[in-house]
Amino acid sequence: DAKTTQPNSMESNEEEPVHLPCNHSTISGTDYIHWYRQLPSQGPEYVIHGLTSNVNNRMASLAIAEDRKSSTLILHRATLRDAAVYYCILREQYSKTSYDKVIFGPGTSLSVIP
Amino acid sequence: DAGVIQSPRHEVTEMGQEVTLRCKPISGHDYLFWYRQTMMRGLELLIYFNNNVPIDDSGMPEDRFSAKMPNASFSTLKIQPSEPRDSAVYFCASSPRDRGLAGVGTGELFFGEGSRLTVL
Numbered sequence: 001d002a003k004t005t006q007p008n009s010m011e012s013n014e015e016e017p018v019h020l021p022c023n024h025s026t027i028s029g030t031d032y033i034h035w036y037r038q039l040p041s042q043g044p045e046y047v048i049h050g051l052t053s054n055v056n057n058r059m060a061s062l063a064i065a066e067d068r069k070s071s072t073l074i075l076h077r078a079t080l081r082d083a084a085v086y087y088c089i090l091r092e093q094y095s096k097t098s099y100d101k102v103i104f105g106p107g108t109s110l111s112v113i114p
Numbered sequence: 115d116a117g118v119i120q121s122p123r124h125e126v127t128e129m130g131q132e133v134t135l136r137c138k139p140i141s142g143h144d145y146l147f148w149y150r151q152t153m154m155r156g157l158e159l160l161i162y163f164n165n166n167v168p169i170d171d172s173g174m175p176e177d178r179f180s181a182k183m184p185n186a187s188f189s190t191l192k193i194q195p196s197e198p199r200d201s202a203v204y205f206c207a208s209s210p211r212d213r214g215l216a217g218v219g220t221g222e223l224f225f226g227e228g229s230r231l232t233v234l
Binding site for chain 1: 205
């Protein structure tokens with residue numbers, strides 16, 4: 001299974017941009033890069049995903065390196081509510097009859113300082 | 115939609131007792147996942163279903179754990195007998211089929227709020 005590497009923890013000041021890195025050097029050509037986050041005492045929630053091109057949605061932006069061996073989740077203005085554990089996950093695609101396991105690593109614990 | 119609904123939210127039981135955790139997925143979702151989360155091991159995938167059929171249960175830790183999905187709107191995770199090391203938060207998640215590549219499931223997972231189990 002393709003694996004990801006993330007820093008254990010990061011800090012950010014409130015209202016500043018946050019760049020959360022993820023390394024996935026063994027990514028295969030058909031792996032999607034997904035990000036989830038888990039707020040305290042809640043289940044994980046989907047943030048964003050992409051394949052090759054950078055992606056934007058209302059929650060965040062995803063910047064994918066040209067060689068796809070790394071990606072960065074960008075929170076444009078961190079708020080206190082963004083304090084959470086952020087997971088970078090690779091979603092492998094097999095066949096039409098199969099489904100990839102969604103495996104979570106330890107993620108990055110983001111602290112937001114008021 | 116109400117989202118994924120799990121019950122109970124909290125369960126405290128004594129070692130040796132049977133525990134049943136319940137999950138109602140989002141209507142129309144084809145996939146259902148059970149995860150366990152502890153401080154030591156993080157989020158672990160226990161088992162997942164596709165159209166009510168168990169696809170991969172390799173994450174189920176022991177024979178004491180069993181999961182069923184009798185219909186598209188209900189799943190249970192049972193632990194019998196329970197042990198203190200089973201104390202954890204158990205999450206259920208459901209997912210639709212991918213709306214992009216037909217037949218390949220890369221849809222986002224929608225998680226419930228979890229069931230916190232404490233075994234004394």
